[in-house]
Amino acid sequence: MKTLAYFPGCALKDQARADENGTLAALARLGYEVREIPRWNCCGTVYSLAQDDLMRHVGPVRNLLRVQGMGEGRVLTLCAMCYGTLSRSARFVEDPERLRRINAFLAPDAYNGGVEVVHLLTLLRDEVGYERLAAQVKRELNGLKVAAYYGCVLLRPREYAVDDPDGPTVMERVVEALGGGAVPFPERMECCGAYLTVTQKGVVEGRVGRLLRSARAGGADVVVTTCPLCQFNLEERRPAGAPALPVLYLGQLLAWALGADEPAVGAAITGISSGVRHG
Amino acid sequence: MDEVTVFIMGKGYRVPAGLTIMKAMEYAGYRLTRGCGCRGGYCGACATVYRLRGDYKLYADLACQTTVQDGMYIAQLPFTPAERPAYRLEELRAEGQTLLSLFPELARCVACNTCTKACPQKLEVMDAVQASLRGDIPGVAELTFDCVSCGLCTMRCPAEISHHHVWQLARRLNGAYLTPRAPHVAQRVAEVEGGKFRAELDRLMAMGKEELVAAYKARDIEP
Ligand code: SF4
Ligand code: SF4
Ligand code: FES
Numbered sequence: 001m002k003t004l005a006y007f008p009g010c011a012l013k014d015q016a017r018a019d020e021n022g023t024l025a026a027l028a029r030l031g032y033e034v035r036e037i038p039r040w041n042c043c044g045t046v047y048s049l050a051q052d053d054l055m056r057h058v059g060p061v062r063n064l065l066r067v068q069g070m071g072e073g074r075v076l077t078l079c080a081m082c083y084g085t086l087s088r089s090a091r092f093v094e095d096p097e098r099l100r101r102i103n104a105f106l107a108p109d110a111y112n113g114g115v116e117v118v119h120l121l122t123l124l125r126d127e128v129g130y131e132r133l134a135a136q137v138k139r140e141l142n143g144l145k146v147a148a149y150y151g152c153v154l155l156r157p158r159e160y161a162v163d164d165p166d167g168p169t170v171m172e173r174v175v176e177a178l179g180g181g182a183v184p185f186p187e188r189m190e191c192c193g194a195y196l197t198v199t200q201k202g203v204v205e206g207r208v209g210r211l212l213r214s215a216r217a218g219g220a221d222v223v224v225t226t227c228p229l230c231q232f233n234l235e236e237r238r239p240a241g242a243p244a245l246p247v248l249y250l251g252q253l254l255a256w257a258l259g260a261d262e263p264a265v266g267a268a269i270t271g272i273s274s275g276v277r278h279g
Numbered sequence: 280m281d282e283v284t285v286f287i288m289g290k291g292y293r294v295p296a297g298l299t300i301m302k303a304m305e306y307a308g309y310r311l312t313r314g315c316g317c318r319g320g321y322c323g324a325c326a327t328v329y330r331l332r333g334d335y336k337l338y339a340d341l342a343c344q345t346t347v348q349d350g351m352y353i354a355q356l357p358f359t360p361a362e363r364p365a366y367r368l369e370e371l372r373a374e375g376q377t378l379l380s381l382f383p384e385l386a387r388c389v390a391c392n393t394c395t396k397a398c399p400q401k402l403e404v405m406d407a408v409q410a411s412l413r414g415d416i417p418g419v420a421e422l423t424f425d426c427v428s429c430g431l432c433t434m435r436c437p438a439e440i441s442h443h444h445v446w447q448l449a450r451r452l453n454g455a456y457l458t459p460r461a462p463h464v465a466q467r468v469a470e471v472e473g474g475k476f477r478a479e480l481d482r483l484m485a486m487g488k489e490e491l492v493a494a495y496k497a498r499d500i501e502p
Pocket of ligand 3: 325
């Protein structure tokens with residue numbers, strides 16, 4: 001058992017429970033002892049671009065401080081948004097002057113820097129490895145046709161990308177290791193419309209329609225994402241007439257393929273896979 | 280008598296050492312009609328901020344529970360303006376987004392922890408805000424059980440969150456929808472309505488003062 005500090009984030013404790021439950025079940029099967037950070041706080045959701053308003057970076061840095069307090073050198077996130085915020089903040093405070101000023105505020109606590117932020121996808125690629133992942137598969141996906149949807153934050157800005165920001169393969173490789181079939185999906189790196197979902201639903205509906213049509217044109221049975229906001233938009237902002245593809249979290253797919261029986265795996269995937277074409 | 284100098288609203292007074300801030304104010308001649316309630320640390324009416332000479336920190340505490348120190352600069356905050364939206368508990372559900380939808384400013388929290396440092400009840404206020412954000416209603420109720428609604432966290436918060444109103448709603452939702460029903464309460468209410476205690480109450484109501492005092496002194500006290 002390898003211990004792994006884990007930052008869930010707010011959405012994974014509420015709307016995106018299925019992702020957390022599925023992923024944790026899967027990671028246990030892959031030999032990880034996942035330790036949730038004690039007393040974590042919201043990552044900030046949207047990374048602050050303010051260079052001079054250091055207060056906006058206190059939240060994410062406080063989480064890194066808690067990881068340090070656990071004696072861990074890295075922290076896992078599942079949510080694309082949390083990954084974006086935490087990894088960029090970790091880099092932001094590599095500058096000693098910024099770190100000094102934030103620490104003056106955090107006193108008597110002090111963050112020493114150096115905590116690495118890892119996304120589930122890179123963990124699967126770089127540490128578990130596709131082959132070992134494939135060897136752990138207990139339940140065949142029978143070539144379930146998956147549209148691997150990256151969206152923005154996993155790949156942008158490019159310095160923080162989990163994979164080649166112009167031609168990522170990691171999510172497709174994971175899907176294939178699990179026995180699924182990754183379909184061609186030209187819109188996979190397009191934005192879902194994100195927070196415009198609050199103020200300009202029409203814009204989001206337009207984008208979601210395009211995304212779903214693109215996924216369907218490639219032959220997908222299902223779309224897979226790691227972002228709760230993408231998941232919400234793809235399901236809740238689907239315009240009339242767009243293909244009603246189920247949208248799953250990567251964690252759900254993992255848990256299913258690795259044979260987890262937790263209710264976590266979700267009725268959704270059972271429904272889809274029972275309808276899957278065999279052979 | 281040992282005395283200390285305190286500054287109340289900027290004016291210096293010599294007051295006996297060992298007094299609470301509240302008593303020191305009264306000693307100095309203030310007559311407290313607001314900012315004073317139970318005098319026992321329960322009602323939260325006596326929120327006070329102070330600084331100590333030579334110390335950069337702004338402290339916050341309850342005037343009835345805090346002893347004066349020499350060189351204390353004191354100001355009371357008898358009331359905290361805080362927004363509380365109207366809601367009907369019967370129309371709400373104890374689920375993830377309820378707190379956030381009524382108090383969207385929760386999402387402005389920058390995790391600075393200033394609220395926690397201000398809390399005279401030593402609650403983990405920031406953790407409760409974070410639990411509210413992620414929709415953990417029982418968690419909020421648990422973390423804020425001892426809140427006295429003094430409003431000091433709210434006064435200090437850069438995100439302008441109305442903490443104690445959020446807590447109150449969380450505890451109401453928790454009590455109304457998430458905690459198991461207590462059958463003995465209904466049972467006792469039925470007993471009360473059935474007149475079980477009526478004769479005893481009538482007897483007490485008919486007593487004169489001396490008789491009542493004697494009965495009070497002779498009462499059974501639970502260990
Ligand atoms: S949580 Fe806020 S309102 Fe409640 S006791 Fe603490 S400081 Fe006062
Ligand atoms: S003071 Fe306000 S912004 Fe700071 S941690 Fe508390 S709730 Fe969040
Ligand atoms: S007067 Fe009630 S808490 Fe101080």
